[in-house]
Amino acid sequence: MTAQSLQYLQENNLIEYKQLAAMRTNVELKTATVDYAKTRTVFEGYKSAKYSRNYYSEHKADIELHRAARAAESCFN
Numbered sequence: 001m002t003a004q005s006l007q008y009l010q011e012n013n014l015i016e017y018k019q020l021a022a023m024r025t026n027v028e029l030k031t032a033t034v035d036y037a038k039t040r041t042v043f044e045g046y047k048s049a050k051y052s053r054n055y056y057s058e059h060k061a062d063i064e065l066h067r068a069a070r071a072a073e074s075c076f077n
Helices: 003-013 017-048 053-058 060-076
Strands: none
Touching: 017 053, 017 060, 053 060
16 A cells, blocks of 8 residues: 555545445446446347347447446345
8 A cells, every 4th residue: 555545545534444345335336337327228229139149249248248237236236
C-alpha cells in the first residue's frame, strides 16, 4: 500500500475491513450495471433472433458479458 493510499483511507475513515469490503462491493455492482446497460441492446437482438447460433457467434463477447453482468447483479439482490 502506498503512502497516498493509506492517507486517503485515513482521511475518509475507511480503516475497517467492513468499510473496504462495502466499497469493493459497490464498485463491483456499478461495473456490472454498466456492463449490463452497454450490452442490453445486443442481448435483445439475440432474443429477437430467437437465440440464433449465427447471431451468437457474431456477438459472443457482448452476450457473455451481458450474462455475467446479469449474474453478478443477481448476487447483490
